[in-house]
Every structure is written in structure tokens, then in C-alpha cells.
Amino acid sequence: MSTxxxxxxxxxxxxxxVVVFYFGKINGWESIxxxxxxxxxxxxxxxxxxxxxxxxTLRGQLIGRRVVFLFVGISVTIPLFMSLEQKINVSxxxxxxxxxxxxxxxxxxxxxxxxxxxxxxxxLQPMAETFLQLCFERDLKxxxxxxxxxxxxxxxxxLEKVLDLDVIKEKNLQYGIDYVxxxxxxxxxxxxxxxxxxxxxxxxxDYRGTPYDDIPLVKNIKNFSxxxxxxxxxxxxxxxxxxxxxxxxxxxxxxxxxxxxxxAPQVYPYLNAGQLNGILGGMNGAAEFxxxxxxxxxGTKYMLSQSFSHxxxxxxxxxxxxxxxxxGRKSLLKR
Amino acid sequence: xxxFALWVAxxxxxxxxxxLYKDNPWYKVTEAIFVGISAGxxxxxxxxxxxxxxxxxxxxxxxxxxxxxxxGLLMLMRLIPKIGWxxxxxxxxxxxATSGLWMMNYFASNIMVQIQGTIVPLFSANFxxxxxxxxxxxxxxxxxxxxxxxxxxxxxxxxEHKGVYGVGARVGIFFLMxxxxxxxxxxxxxxxxxxxxxxxxxxxxWLGMIK
Numbered sequence: 397m398s399t400x401x402x403x404x405x406x407x408x409x410x411x412x413x414v415v416v417f418y419f420g421k422i423n424g425w426e427s428i429x430x431x432x433x434x435x436x437x438x439x440x441x442x443x444x445x446x447x448x449x450x451x452x453t454l455r456g457q458l459i460g461r462r463v464v465f466l467f468v469g470i471s472v473t474i475p476l477f478m479s480l481e482q483k484i485n486v487s488x489x490x491x492x493x494x495x496x497x498x499x500x501x502x503x504x505x506x507x508x509x510x511x512x513x514x515x516x517x518x519x520l521q522p523m524a525e526t527f528l529q530l531c532f533e534r535d536l537k538x539x540x541x542x543x544x545x546x547x548x549x550x551x552x553x554x555l556e557k558v559l560d561l562d563v564i565k566e567k568n569l570q571y572g573i574d575y576v577x578x579x580x581x582x583x584x585x586x587x588x589x590x591x592x593x594x595x596x597x598x599x600x601x602d603y604r605g606t607p608y609d610d611i612p613l614v615k616n617i618k619n620f621s622x623x624x625x626x627x628x629x630x631x632x633x634x635x636x637x638x639x640x641x642x643x644x645x646x647x648x649x650x651x652x653x654x655x656x657x658x659x660a661p662q663v664y665p666y667l668n669a670g671q672l673n674g675i676l677g678g679m680n681g682a683a684e685f686x687x688x689x690x691x692x693x694x695g696t697k698y699m700l701s702q703s704f705s706h707x708x709x710x711x712x713x714x715x716x717x718x719x720x721x722x723x724g725r726k727s728l729l730k731r
Numbered sequence: 732x733x734x735f736a737l738w739v740a741x742x743x744x745x746x747x748x749x750x751l752y753k754d755n756p757w758y759k760v761t762e763a764i765f766v767g768i769s770a771g772x773x774x775x776x777x778x779x780x781x782x783x784x785x786x787x788x789x790x791x792x793x794x795x796x797x798x799x800x801x802x803g804l805l806m807l808m809r810l811i812p813k814i815g816w817x818x819x820x821x822x823x824x825x826x827x828a829t830s831g832l833w834m835m836n837y838f839a840s841n842i843m844v845q846i847q848g849t850i851v852p853l854f855s856a857n858f859x860x861x862x863x864x865x866x867x868x869x870x871x872x873x874x875x876x877x878x879x880x881x882x883x884x885x886x887x888x889x890x891e892h893k894g895v896y897g898v899g900a901r902v903g904i905f906f907l908m909x910x911x912x913x914x915x916x917x918x919x920x921x922x923x924x925x926x927x928x929x930x931x932x933x934x935x936x937w938l939g940m941i942k
Contacts, residue, residue: 407882412853414741417939418937420939421938421940425939428941473930476927476931477934477941516925517926517928517929518931519928545772545780576921580780581780582784582785583785598919640840641839644840645839656921656924657917657920657921658917661910667846670848678924679927680920698928701927705923706919706920724907
């Protein structure tokens with residue numbers, strides 16, 4: 397059978413699979429969840445498959461890159477169906493954020509800057525939802541803004557989800573009184589700098605076009621000195637580094653951050669130096685925050701996939717080294 | 732409309748993932764759509780937020796905005812080869828102003844405060860009250876001290892890395908490697924998160940197979 401025919405057959409199978417399940421969803425099919433036994437069987441099969449790849453490598457039969465991609469894909473997908481729960485330990489930098497927020501008296505004003513966009517939402521959106529839920533449960537006033545154009549839209553998605561929860565609905569929160577979305581402002585780090593002297597100079601209106609002075613929650617807020625706590629969701633520039641350099645070190649703002657895993661190593665030094673109150677680093681940070689707050693969300697759900705994929709990556713680093721020492725190194729030494 | 736949006740998102744996601752099999756027209760179309768939409772999006776955002784929202788609306792109240800507008804106009808002179816050299820002036824202004832502004836920010840936050848954060852008591856912050864630091868704090872402080880010191884030794888090239896000095900530099904390399912390893916681990920986690928997000932969309936939002 398030629399490669400072309402194999403490709404066509406694969407496409408037909410995938411299309412049929414997609415169509416069946418899509419119409420199933422429309423007709424009310426229930427979602428799939430593996431029981432603990434099925435989950436353990438899947439784990440066992442995955443480990444056996446890895447062992448088989450190792451045996452092949454030891455025999456000198458090297459596998460192609462597509463097999464590695466397939467393994468990573470399976471290891472990420474299968475855990476999404478599992479009912480197993482992963483043990484999550486809460487680190488001090490995550491607990492610090494929780495402890496500080498719950499120590500704030502009701503009515504305290506919290507500034508949340510959404511400095512990310514949809515590509516990094518899997519990591520940062522769970523943090524945003526958990527943080528907003530915690531603030532609303534503690535009766536804190538939330539002021540939202542964004543230095544990235546799509547940040548305030550991500551904020552609206554998080555608000556929509558959190559405000560729909562029964563515990564939050566009971567509080568009957570009012571836009572403009574209990575929370576407000578000031579929207580996006582262009583200017584990167586200079587926005588933070590100007591906010592140090594005047595919020596209003598940067599946000600004449602909120603996301604909905606209401607003038608700043610007509611919003612009860614913010615009309616008496618002049619600058620950072622009127623903010624009790626702040627949380628920055630950061631995916632790069634402008635983000636946590638700029639907030640620390642300007643808002644924290646120059647204006648004395650109390651700041652914590654939820655940053656993407658890529659950025660986390662860059663901001664950890666600020667934690668030890670006391671420039672940050674706490675850090676949620678990547679999906680792991682999101683899961684830890686969900687654990688400490690008790691609000692189970694997507695961070696916890698995704699962590700199983702994250703751990704599985706890491707095991708696969710480590711296994712293939714090992715297998716790759718085995719292949720190298722078996723074949724590559726010998727030929728290198730001969731040269 | 733919701734169904735259509737879901738299918739478009741799924742089509743584009745699968746198009747990007749299809750590159751893992753091999754380069755193909757589906758991937759190329761998806762990539763071109765992504766690049767085109769990104770460029771278009773930024774043009775619109777910058778036009779309405781920067782040019783219109785800041786300059787056009789605010790120019791009557793703040794005459795300084797005309798200076799910025801003029802510098803922006805001079806930047807466009809690059810499009811005319813004969814007077815393209817004029818664009819160097821606004822560029823020089825941007826480079827100079829940005830350097831000046833950031834120099835102080837970095838010096839204060841990334842040098843002074845970081846040095847202060849590195850100089851920590853090895854065993855306890857409260858000498859008068861006895862050695863009350865936990866083991867983890869003591870070990871952490873020692874690691875910070877040894878890592879910073881040996882890292883600096885490695886980057887000091889005025890003396891040959893031999894003898895005791897060479898040992899220090901070698902320890903410094905180990906610390907650097909551990910740092911790079913940690914950064915790599917975090918990067919893997921970040922990239923996997925993106926993949927998990929997309930697969931959750933495909934099997935959850937699109938096909939309804941996951942809760």
C-alpha cells in the first residue's frame with residue numbers, strides 16, 4: 397500500500413471519528429470519563445509501549461520523530477479522560493498570595509492586570525478565575541486592566557465564569573461598585589509609570605465607555621497609593637518585570653504575579669529580594685493555587701496531562717541517550 | 732454561528748498540528764491566515780489606540796503630542812530613499828530616551844535590590860535570639876552564597892581558570908547549568924500547557940468528549 401493511500405485512509409478515519417462524535421455531542425451524548433481501573437490499564441499500556449521503544453533502541457532499531465510526537469500526543473490526551481487525581485503540594489510562594497489575600501479586610505481594593513492573550517490562556521486563565529473567585533468570596537473590590545490588547549477580553553471571560561457560580565451569584569455583585577474592567581491601554585511600561593501619578597490620565601473611560609469619574613469604585617482612586625493589593629497575570633512584555641521595576645520599586649505597590657512557566661525563572665529572583673509577594677509559576681502554580689483556595693478548576697485537571705507528558709519527555713531523553721551511546725558515540729570515537 | 736466558529740477554530744488547530752506529520756498545504760494556509768490576521772489586528776489596534784485614541788483625540792489639549800506626531804512622520808521618511816536619512820533622528824530619540832529611562836529602572840530593581848537580596852545572613856537573621864533558622868533556610872542561604880560567588884568567579888576572565896580559582900569557576904558552571912536546566916524544564920511545561928489547552932479544546936469544546 398502506497399503512502400498516499402495510507403494518508404487518505406487515515407484522513408477518512410479521522411473525519412468519520414470527528415463527525416460521529418460531533419453529532420453525538422449535538423444529540424446529547426455524555427462526556428467520557430475513565431474509571432480508576434481503566435486509567436491504570438492505560439498507564440500500564442503506555443509504560444509497556446515505552447519499554448518496547450527502549451528494547452527497539454537497544455536492538456539498534458531507531459524510531460522516527462513522528463513516533464515521539466505520537467507518544468507526547470497520547471500522553472497529553474489520555475489523562476484528560478481520567479478520573480485520577482494528582483497529589484499537589486502547595487509551595488510557600490503560592491501560599492503567600494493566599495495568606496495575603498485572606499488577610500485583607502473586606503472592601504480592600506485589588507488591582508488585577510491581565511497582560512496576556514489567548515495563546516497563553518491555558519496557563520493563566522485558571523489562575524485568573526481562581527484569583528477573582530477568591531477576591532469576590534472575600535468581598536474585595538476588583539479593578540481590572542490590561543497592558544495587552546486582548547487582556548481585558550480574557551478578563552471578561554474569567555468574570556463571566558466566576559460570576560456564574562452559585563456562591564458568587566448570592567452576593568449580587570454590581571459592575572462599577574464591586575468590580576470594574578478599565579480595559580486596555582496602549583503604551584506598555586509607560587502606562588504603569590503614568591498610573592503612578594494618575595490612573596485617570598491613562599483610563600479616561602472603562603471597557604464599556606463609562607467616564608472614569610462616573611464609576612463609583614474608582615472615582616476616589618488617584619494612584620497606586622489607593623490600591624491595597626495587586627496581581628499581575630503576565631505572559632511576557634509588558635508584564636511582571638515592568639510592574640516590579642516601576643510600580644513596586646518606585647511606588648511601593650504590593651504585587652504578586654501569575655506568570656507563564658517560560659517567564660517564571662526570570663521573576664523568581666524578585667521573590668527572594670522581597671519585590672514580589674508571591675508567584676504562581678505556570679500550570680503547576682495554577683494547580684497549587686486551586687489547591688490552597690479549594691476551588692478546583694482546570695489547573696488541577698490539566699496537571700495530570702502535564703505530569704504524563706513530562707514523564708514521556710524524560711523517558712525519551714533517556715532513550716535518546718541510549719541510542720547515542722549505542723551508535724552515535726562509537727562512530728564519533730572512531731573519527 | 733457557534734457551530735461554525737467551533738469548526739473554524741478546530742480546522743485551524745488541526746492545520747497547525749498537521750505540520751508534525753509533514754509540511755503540507757493545509758499547514759501553509761493556516762500559517763498564512765495566522766500571520767495575516769496578526770498583522771491586521773496590530774495595525775488596527777495601533778491605529779485606533781495610538782494614532783486616533785492618543786494623538787488625534789488628545790492633540791487639542793496637549794500640544795506636546797505634535798512633537799511625537801512629527802517624530803512619527805519623520806520615521807516614515809525611510810520610505811523615500813533620497814531623504815531616508817531623516818528617519819535616523821526619531822530613531823536616535825527613541826533609543827536615547829528608552830536607554831535613559833530604563834537604565835535607572837534596571838539599576839534600581841535588577842542590580843541594587845538584587846545585590847541586597849543576595850547578601851543574607853548565612854545561619855540566622857536573629858543572632859541575638861539564637862540560631863533559630865530552619866535547615867532549609869540555612870541550606871538555601873548557603874546555596875545562594877556559593878552560587879553567586881562561584882558564578883561571579885566563572886565570569887571573571889582576567890585570571891586564568893586554574894587551581895583553586897579553576898575549581899571555583901567549575902562549581903560556577905554547575906550552578907549555571909542547573910539554572911539553564913530549570914529554565915528548560917519550565918519552558919517544556921509551558922509548551923506542554925499550550926498543547927494541553929488545544930487538545931482540551933478539540934476533545935472538550937469541539938467534540939464534547941471531555942467534561
